[in-house]
Amino acid sequence: KNQVEQSPQSLIILEGKNCTLQCNYTVSPFSNLRWYKQDTGRGPVSLTIMTFSENTKSNGRYTATLDADTKQSSLHITASQLSDSASYICVVSARRNRDDKIIFGKGTRLHILP
Amino acid sequence: NAGVTQTPKFQVLKTGQSMTLQCAQDMNHEYMSWYRQDPGMGLRLIHYSVGAGITDQGEVPNGYNVSRSTTEDFPLRLLSAAPSQTSVYFCASSYRDRTRDTQYFGPGTRLTVL
Numbered sequence: 001k002n003q004v005e006q007s008p009q010s011l012i013i014l015e016g017k018n019c020t021l022q023c024n025y026t027v028s029p030f031s032n033l034r035w036y037k038q039d040t041g042r043g044p045v046s047l048t049i050m051t052f053s054e055n056t057k058s059n060g061r062y063t064a065t066l067d068a069d070t071k072q073s074s075l076h077i078t079a080s081q082l083s084d085s086a087s088y089i090c091v092v093s094a095r096r097n098r099d100d101k102i103i104f105g106k107g108t109r110l111h112i113l114p
Numbered sequence: 115n116a117g118v119t120q121t122p123k124f125q126v127l128k129t130g131q132s133m134t135l136q137c138a139q140d141m142n143h144e145y146m147s148w149y150r151q152d153p154g155m156g157l158r159l160i161h162y163s164v165g166a167g168i169t170d171q172g173e174v175p176n177g178y179n180v181s182r183s184t185t186e187d188f189p190l191r192l193l194s195a196a197p198s199q200t201s202v203y204f205c206a207s208s209y210r211d212r213t214r215d216t217q218y219f220g221p222g223t224r225l226t227v228l
Contacts, residue, residue, distance in 0.1 A: 004156070042221055100212065106155060
């Protein structure tokens with residue numbers, strides 16, 4: 001069964017600290033993995049996308065890693081800011097010929113305290 | 115570009131009422147989707163369209179209808195609202211391929227069915 005599991009469910013850190021969010025997936029055949037940021041009351045916004053051959057992708061203070069062998073990804077946030085308070089959603093795509101699937105994780109809720 | 119727009123932002127319905135959630139995009143994207151987001155669950159696909167005149171069901175299509183008469187618009191119709199349809203609804207669009215191209219999400223419509 002195609003699944004995307006994220007941990008932790010929620011996280012509270014102080015402004016300026018670093019943090020790492022985890023994503024484990026059992027999706028086949030793997031096409032790509034994205035991390036989205038969803039601010040409260042808004043739609044998700046894509047942060048990074050990684051394909052099978054990529055193991056690191058950065059977007060400013062956000063760095064995503066992918067281990068396709070262990071089917072794990074992480075999102076590292078450096079020097080957190082109050083604006084980083086949001087839900088972060090791991091999304092894995094599967095594709096075989098013309099049949100595609102997108103599986104969304106439930107998200108990690110991140111709270112940054114001043 | 116306005117991106118993906120959705121109206122209304124909030125709506126309260128009584129059981130049995132019908133309504134249409136509007137979605138429009140000005141990016142000339144071919145692929146459009148409707149998702150629902152419920153607490154503790156990942157986004158779930160309701161219906162999608164690969165181009166004007168073509169629609170198909172996602173994983174939770176019951177109780178919803180869609181049509182795609184133009185590239186820009188993709189309305190979602192609730193035929194007879196039920197409390198189980200209380201949710202936040204997101205419309206998304208992507209250039210051509212929803213797994214390989216970035217999906218752009220609208221701001222969402224928060225629907226409550228009493």
